[in-house]
Amino acid sequence: MVPLSYYIVVSTTMFVVGLVGVLVRRNFLIILYAIELMLNAANINLVAFSHYFQSVTGQIISLFIITIAAGEAAVGLAIIIVLFRNKATTNVDEINLLKW
């Protein structure tokens, strides 16, 4: 029986990888991938707890997360398309409109 902490370690690691990915990649698309990774990590966590608590709630929440992730992917991709159309790039560094 695999202890819960193993799953948590996996999910944590995956989360941190996703986090670092968000921080280091320039390609907007890849940033989205990293976000997906983080979501997945969360899912692992939820399902694992669900399993160990003998409760379906975690799974249901992970189901919602998957759904949201799908929506997020759709919107994110739409933004990418618009961005690309306007700037001809997906490089986040070139989009510094927030600069004061």
Added chain:
Amino acid sequence: MLGSLGEISAIQQIGPPVLSWVIFLPLVGAAILLFLKDEKQIRAVALQTVLITFLLSLLLPLFFNRGISEMQFAERYDWIPPLGISYHVGVDGISLLLVLLTTFLSVLVVLFSWKGIETHLKQYMICLLGLETTLVGVFAALDLFLFFLFWEVMLIPMYFLIKTWGGENRDYASLKFVLYTLLGSVLMLVGFVILYLNYHDFATAQSLPVRYSFDFLDLLNAPLSVEKQVWVFLLIFFGFAFKVPMFPFHTWLPDAHVEAPTAGSVLLAGVLLKMGTYGFVRFSLPLLPEASHIFVPLMLLLGAVGIVYGALLALAQDDIKKLIAYSSISHLGFVILGIFALNRAGLRGGMIQMINHGISTSGLFLVVGFLYERRHTRSISEYGGLSKQVPILAAFYLIISLSSMAFPGTNGFVGEFLILLGAFKSDWRFAVPAMVGVLLGAAYLLWLYQRTMMGNLENPKNRSLPDLDRREIGVCAALAVMILWIGVYPSPFLKIIDGSVEFIASRVEN
């Protein structure tokens, strides 16, 4: 000493809150106007609003119990209970006629503004309707805080009316108007607060359930030391005197009148000025009877000086509106004289004269407005001999002038006669200048009429003036009917007033 005398209470004799409807209906109309674009619709809605308001307000005299001094149609809702502020409205003999006057003049003003407003019609109508609400509110408010609120809010639409649709010098005039009034009302507020605190002391001493109240009826019961009365009187004197305006504080009036658009002038002269005198009757006399007695000589003096002074200045003017503005100062001097004669005849005359002045001076402004719309000048020397060109206008002008100069058979006479009766009874020394004022009044008005209407039509620009159309005739005729009605058969109006006169007189006589 005060508690036993002149107790009045508030009653509500019909179910629906008619008074509140009358107050807020114009506001509703204004809100509807916000969403309209078509000028035709704007006019129609505005007219319907004022008409319905007017018809509603006609319910008030219909159900009004004459001869008693109670506040009628009263409505009271707590508003800010911890501070003792409530929404409390009601009318008695003093205010009923003024409310009616306001709604009546509003109808005329909207009708008058059918044409001639070229820009921002919607805003204009909203201002008018807002003004109506605040004016009726001022007259109906029984809570000092509410009164003050309406009093102050009234400035806003009026300011915009002058500032936006006024004449060349409107910036100066509107600012002067607002500053003057604000200065006065600040002092007035201080006076109100003193009353309020005094009530608190009183209530605490009597261990009444309500410790704080701005309610007029509550304040009536709280005795006030003479010294404090004097202070309060002085403070609220400034508030009201600026508004009336009384003699040394009057200079905003000519400017405001001259620069305001006709509708503004009409409401300004017809109703706004009455707020000051109304304030004196409503608050100064019943709340501060001893102080009123102390200040009688001063008030009579200022009234008398105002009468003569305004009349003399009116003689010196070339600008018609300015002339009428100064005549207003003179006429309101009469009102002050009547009120502070502190006897029944004088009070009666003062109150009737408020209405009269509202009707006749509004009429004059309307007539001048008609002329101004046609010729775009207010200079008397530009006119002359118009009676041949515009006979109907001349006829109405004449009737209104007669009313304003207190010709027997018109409303002005009733008022001035009663005022003089009271003034002579009170102190003949101040009645003599008033007589001179009557004379001068006849002089400047007839002179004005002669210079504008009589003689030969010499200015070629006047040759193509059109006479009044049906709408304008309707406006004038409504005024003429009122003039003659009050002039010939004033009893119905006096009966409305009488209960309150009796109350105030008994209050100040003791």
Added chain:
Amino acid sequence: MINWLHPGLLLIFGALLVPFLKGRVKQGYLVLLPSAAFVNLVLTAPGRYGVVHFLGQELVFGRVDRLSLIFGYVFTLMAAIGMVYALHVKEDRQHLAALVYVGASLGVVFAGDYFSLFIFWEMMAFSSVFLIWSQKWKEAAGAGFRYILVHTFGGVALLGGIVLIAVTQGSITFGPNHASGLAFWLILIGFILNAAVPPLHAWLADAYPEATVTGAVFLCAFTTKTAVYVLVRAFSGTEILIYLGVAMALYGVIYAVLENDIRRLLAYHIISQVGYMVAGVGIGTEMAQNGSVAHAFSHILYKALLFMGAGAVIYATGRRKLTELGGLYKTMPITLTLYMIGGFSISAFPLFSGFVSKSMVVAAGAEQHLPGVVLLLTLASSGTFLHTGLKLPYYIFFGKDAGIQAKEPPLNMLIGMGLAAFLCIAIGLFPDLLYRYLPYPVHFHPYTGDHVVGALSILLFTALGFFLLLKQLDPEPTISLDTDWFYRIGGRKFLWLADHPIAAYEGFVSEMYRTMVIRPMKRVVLLCRRFDVEVIDGAVNAVGRGVFGGGWLSNVFENYIIYGFINLLGYANHVGARIFRRLQTGSVHNYAMIIIIGFFILVNIYILFKDRFPSFMLVVK
């Protein structure tokens, strides 16, 4: 009224018909009317008629007694004669005025109370003035005015007296006057003014010469004689009248000396002759009264005759000055003859009417032992003869021939004169004709020796004197000064008064509203306006300026101190911002990084401090 026809009213209302008649009918009517009145009177018996109540008074229009009747006779007679004389006149107005005038004087005569007397009295004055104004020349206008004004004055005085009587005595019956004081004097003044007693006589000499030829005939007959009648009626025995009468008699004569105008000369003689009557009234005995009445009777006739003669001359020649006339005896013999009858009558030649009446007055004076009166009256009588009997005819008809081509006047004038002359002689010859009708029984016989001799001697001496002193009596074209000067000048002064001081006063009053009300008011108005603009508005503006000044000050404070401070802050901030700006890369990465670091730090803080501040931390069970 039914059984009595008032002759005065008969004439007055009859006169109204005159304008509607033409030609012969009119002429006949004109003569017939007074004749009818005369007949009417003859048939009238004494009594009280025509009693009317008016304004609370009892008015008696017909008090008929002997006194009034005799005056009535002579008035109607005279009216008839005058009318004959005036028949040629074409102007209806003159006839009308004359008839009304006569009617009014008859009214006076028959008035039984002061009220109706006054009515007719005034009517006389106002109708007679038309006879003067009908004259064409310019002087007539002024004379007429003076005439009517003087008479109005007399009337006014009379009215005042009447009112006083009415109030004090309660009755206005016209009879012997018992009033005293003011009422007495007022009425007396009213009466003697008409009687032309000096100094109230000047109107007569002023107006009569200016009247028309025919009008003067009427004028000379009625006004003064009416006055005599009322004096007889009311003031018999008033002593002052004796002296006044005598004075009149002399005054008229003396003034006559100075006159050049023929009718004025005659007018002065009226005064003189009326003086006899007034003196008679003053003496007041029955005989004296009789004398007055009789003299009035005959005077009317001969004076009318004289005026008719003078009028005829004027009519024929168009001249009225003695100096311009002369030698008319050749062309106007009949006139001369008739005139001379009048002249003798007035001079009281025996056998002429004047003699039988005048001597009665003088005799009455003698009877009362008033020698002065007698003497003076006699003297005046000689003066009368001197002028009217001698001087006037001499200079008109004889004397230096003025070479005037004149004709005899028209027949009707001659007939009129003839009638009058006839009556003069008739009375002179048969005084009883007259005496029979006098108010009192007459016990006087004029044709006694001493009377006749006395009269003749005086007259003859006078005539002698005249011819001796003819040269000195030559008339001169002068205008004599009489009491009319006073009211002429007085009137002028009065008009000046009205034209200047009073006009100035009126001008002042009528402009008073302008000078005392409007102009000061305008000044006050301007003052007020300045006050309003400069003081009150000035104060307001000063406050405004003060506010703006304060505004400026606070602006300075705001700009340099507060803003300065804030700017300093801002600058510091700016500098800081320049430094910190570096942090703002605009890169999402950096931001995300920072967020995560921040979050990480927060979580660490949480972990580190969760035990120390448990209440702030989440507690997980």
Added chain:
Amino acid sequence: MTQFFFFFYFGGGAIVSSVLTVGLRNPIYCTLALLSAFIHVAGLFILLHAEFIAAIQVIIYAGAVLVLYLFVLMLLNLKSNETFFHQQFWIALFLGVVILGELLLALFKSPLLGKLETAVSEAPSAIGNTEKIGLFLFNEYLLPFEVVGIILLGGIIGALVLAKQTPAR
């Protein structure tokens, strides 16, 4: 033991795929690595008896979402950047390691962990996993379910609106 084996395989695979997803230069490769990560995670779910979730994971992530990414990738024809790592790479990496360490530290220090390890019961539930999820989902979680549906709808519409925009110029 097979459980451990599969756990390490799926767990290690997931982590490695994740690292590759973040670390590879070419986006296509990245995508593929992501796919691998998803599938490995699905494996983990199966290990945890969450079959339904695992199926969903495969169908939605691997089937739908990733295909969408691929389409976009091809549509945009992205070229690989020369410096695909950001200049804060080292900082980020350091931070990541620190966070990871911290998290693991927290995990193993936590008193909860022990409780959970012991509380685990192997007793299979009476009803099936999928059925249970369905019951819960349409009873207790009905409202969140509907909300999620709306959010999804919003996402779809938003994506459509954004992507449909025609170029301004």
Added chain:
Amino acid sequence: MRYHLETLISIKPFLAVLVSTIGAGLILASDRKPNLREGWSVGAGVIKLLIVLSMAPAVLAGQTIEYTLFTFLPGFDIKFRVDPLGLLFATVASSLWIVTSFYSIGYMRSTHEHKQTRYFTCFAVSLSSAIGVAFSANLLTLFIFYEILSFVTYPLVAHKETEEAFAGAKKYLIYLMGTSKTLLLAAIILTYNIAGTLEFSHDGLFGGKGNPALLTVVYFLFIFGFAKAAIMPVHSWLPAAMVAPTPVSALLHAVAVVKVGVFSVLRVIFHVFGPSLMRELNLGVATALLASFTILMASIYALTRDNLKARLAYSTVSQLSYVVLGASLLTPSGMLGGILHIANHAVSKITLFFCAGSIYVASHKINISEMSGIGRKMPWTMAAFAVGALSMIGVPPVAGFVTKWYLALGSIEAKAIPILFVLLSSTLLNAAYFIPIVYKAFFEAPLPHPQSVGAQAAHPEEIHEASLFVVAPLVLTAVGSLLIGLFPDYFLALAKAVIR
């Protein structure tokens, strides 16, 4: 109400007032049809006269007729009362209105005046208010009608609308309004404050209240407040108002305006103060002095006027004071004379003005010096003028004499011999300024050069009597003034009833 006599309640007084107002409305309505318009004018006049006369029997029988229209203000009624004094004035006014209407028709048409409708309308309204004044039962009602009268006569005075007309009318209004608005109103108010009532009463309405000084002040406020009575120094509006067309002058001077003034003064003397109070305060003497002064000064001034209407105007000023003088004597005869003079002067003066107008119509002459020989061309007119003049002078048996008789009686009853002399000298002055006119008209040759008297003046040969509408009324009034002089019974009875 301190009338002890029987009081009738009837609407007639109000109707009498109303008739001409209605007439005015009809006149206005028939603007385009002159004949109809003037028909209304005459018709209203006749009806009015009938109404007025129908009240005479009752009034002569000692009753008064009352009608309270409504309560104007608490304590102030609009109330009419017909008493002898009022009826006398009303009779005069309403009968002369008819005559004046006819005359106006003739005058206005002959001179082709403009705005005749306005003219007739104002005329009718002014008659209404004159009757209103006559029948007023209290001071307030009187005041109201008094003011209306001032106002509606303004357009009449300014009728010609020339500079001069406006100036005159302005003066007219300044005087009338000025005095009534200040002095009169003050007097009324003071009266009310003292007495507590404004109702006329037979022995004065004060009833012993008020202190003498105040009452004296009130009295003089009244006397000068009624400037229409033209007592010096508030008389000069009257000559100024001569700019009006002649019928208006006639109206002003004979029928309505000035008569309203003196009528009001009589009201004040008789029914506000009452003879006994007047005597007590010695006000009669003071008034008599004022009136005497006015009589003399105005007469003297009239002498100097060459403008016929101006001369008549000053004559009016003087004659009005007769009325006041008579009343102020406070003796029966004096009061009788004063009251009667309202009627007598009205009839005579209107004749004179009609004549002046007739002359103007026929020859466009206004100055006396130009009127030489006019009597020959216009015998009827000038004969009437002579009658009127005689009446003014007070020659029996014309109307004026009756007055003078009673006034003189009154002055002696009052033991005021100076007043008698004033009357007598005034007679003299009247004669002095009227007789020259008559003389000129009848006896002087016409002026040879018509050019010298202005282009408007007609050639002497062309002058002839004005139209029948002009001449008939003036002959009628002349005859009327004779008849009143001979048979004054009606007015005398009324006047006696007043002082009873």
